[in-house]
Amino acid sequence: MIYEGKAITVKEIEGGIAQLNFDLQGESVNKFNRLTIEELRAATDKLEAQKGLKGLVVTSSKDSFIVGADITEFTDLFAGPEEDLVANNLKANEVFSAIEDLPFPTVTAINGMALGGGFEMCLATDYRVMDKKAKVGLPEVKLGIFPGFGGTVRLSRLVGVDYAVEWICGGTENRADKALKVGAVDAVLEGEKLVEAAISIINQCNDGKLDYQARREEKKGKIKLNAMESMMAFEISKAYVAGQAGKNYPAPVEAIKVMQKHAGLTRDKAIEVEAKGFAKMAKTNVAACLVGLFLNDQELKKKAKAWEKEANDVKLAAVLGAGIMGGGVAYQSALKGTPIIMKDIAQEGIALGLKEAKKLLSKRVDKGKMDTSKMADVLNSITPTLNYGDFKNVDLVVEAVVENPKVKDAVLRETEDNVREDAILTSNTSTISIDLLAKNLKRPENFCGMHFFNPVHMMPLVEVIRGEKTSDKAIATTVAYAKAMGKTPIVVNDCPGFLVNRVLFPYFGGFVNLVRDGADFQHVDKVMEKFGWPMGPAYLLDVVGMDTGKHAGEVMADGFPDRMKHEGTTAIDVMFDNNRYGQKNDKGFYKYELDRKGKQKKVVDEETYKLLEPVVQGKNDFSDEDIIARMMLPLCLETVRCLEDGIVEDPADADMGLIFGIGFPPFRGGALRYIDDMGVDKFVELADKFADLGPLYHPTEKLREMAKTGEKFFG
Secondary structure, three states, rough: OEEEOOOEEEEEEEEEEHHHHHHHOOOOOOOOOOOHHHHHHHHHHHHOOOOOOOEEEEEEOOOOOOOOOOOOHHHHHHOOOOHHHHHHHHHHHHHHHHHHHHOOOOOEOOOOOOEOOHHHHHHHHEEEEEEEEOOEEOOOHOOOOOOOOHHHHHHHHHHOOHHHHHHHHHOEEEHHHHHHHHHOOEEEOOOOHHHHHHHHHHHHHHOOOHHHHHHHHHHHHHOOOOHHHHHHHHHHHHHHHHHHHHHOOHHHHHHHHHHHHOOOHHHHHHHHHHHHHHHHOOOOOOHHHHHHHHHHHHHHHHHHHHHHHOOOOOOOOEEEEOOOHHHHHHHHHHHHOOEEEOOOOOOOHHHHHHHHHHHHHHHHHHOOOOOOHHHHHHHHHHEEEEEOOOOOOOOEEEEOOOHHHHHHHHHHHHHOOOOOOOOEEEEOOOOOHHHHOOOOOHHHEEEEEEEOOOOOOOOOEEEEEEOOOOOOOHHHHHHHHHHHOOOOOEEEEEOOOOOHHHHHHHHHHHHHHHHHHHOHHHHHHHHHHHHOOOHHHHHHHHHHHHHHHHHHHHHHHHHHHHHHHOOOOOHHHHHHOOOOOEEEEEOOOEEEEEEEOOOOEEEOOOOHHHHHHHHHHOOOOHHHHHHHEEEEHHHHHHHHHHHOOOOOHHHHHHHHHHHHHHOOOOOHHHHHHHHHHHOOOHHHHHHHHHHHHHHHOOOOOHHHHHHHHHOOOOO
């Protein structure tokens, strides 16, 4: 044994060839934490000092090579001074450069995932061989940063500027065939042949058949472009990437600027440029929010894993109510491997549900994500029926009939009589109280809410709603089923609107009051889109559907009359009363026409302004700041109330629910992090400025207390 640590071992395997193996003890994956980097330094020192070595193969004993840096260490690291960050990166880079400078050829055998720092480790060796099923990439931009262990330097010299920009700025995970095509790896083969192939490359280097020194010098040298070519490549990339990423996500464009800056430098100077650029990005609020989101997401996954241990198996599911929603649930369940019965009371409903599933599957076939035989298998996993014939075999039922308490009550009671006693019943309701729906059930302990968001196949969130009598077993089984469907489940307690709609409707309340007070709805949309929302409130209402918006708004007003009841007629009422339901019937606040590709596009409709005249009191040119405040204050304050009322367990659940459920701008981290970033005291001060707009704008006593004591939601 040449070296033995807790993350790394080095031993000689054959003919003077050493193997450096990553196997981080006590962890399911390899990652670059402080310990691993320290051991890599020590192991490299041993390799440099070892006499008679002819080559090095780098491997991993885990299912994946290395998944990246240990993000849990980022928070403290990024909170420190910028110069410390630069120094930290340069110190880590010394290790990667020492590997690159070893006095013999080096090859990495890539299995599973090699991402971020893991792929930068691969880039430090002379050659790379890759398992057919593996993936490589530099996804750091998803955390508001870019590669900092030499990734921008080595990749741009290895594969050229265009591919380096595509990989780094897109943060993509790339399959083996693509990696080979662009020259990021040298061979692709079956996993068990990787080490053998690596040894063969080393032998060819030592026999003079491969010139590893020339390969190495290329990676350590300048980018091979003349001044004009360099300027063209980088300037065109910057313009394109800026358009794609938008100004709220600066890291992709900064990565290009850094590559442009170090294009004419050799390795060590280029790495200094990268380290400074990395530190600059790490200090942005965007990075802090995106890293926070990643950690929140990990926390959610941990909670779901804990629930999974208590869950019953769901080998067969059922959905009641075919239609678009039921068809979406059936598609998602079957696609992810849980067979499902789709029941409706009418053949037309069944036809609609199957049509929805077929449409979604055909799209996958068209995009090359699936072949027709796999499509047939998935469709065969959906069993359409008009009766309860096979329901005795069903483990979990999703009721997805119309949003009407009486109809849901009748359907749930009838279903309960047709399933086994241990089957779990769930309701895909967006607003109706789970306790109300459980009232007439014989086994309320086996019942909970399972709120999917539309469109089911695209929206990642599922709210699992606990009623007063819901058992842990019902929650656990529903969480496990949601996870098996590829969704992110968040467990919330019962109340009108649960978490997402309860928080969304005060936001809509802010919007209708702005329109009432003379704001132009199009201007409000533009301001909120610029703020980072995927769509403004008027456009969002058109997408949700005015009938849904009006119905849910009434439920919320009944549930929280003190702050969610509106006096008189609102802009939503006007749209609804004039049969302007939004995209459902091609007119709402906007008109909808088909573009050349057959997709709906929104068009300004002057008629909307005439219809709104009776509800608009005067004309006001609100500043962008006032529009943002009037929209965001009610949403954030309701999120605070959900946390205080115990609807969600902790701030992470609340923020992730809003990001996954309604597209809260990820770079802002969520509603509670948004308050933290503003400062709780400043937020309360801002709310008090708008206090005359009513209770939606009044901070809770506990929030005022937090403002006084300097407490935050997140540490």
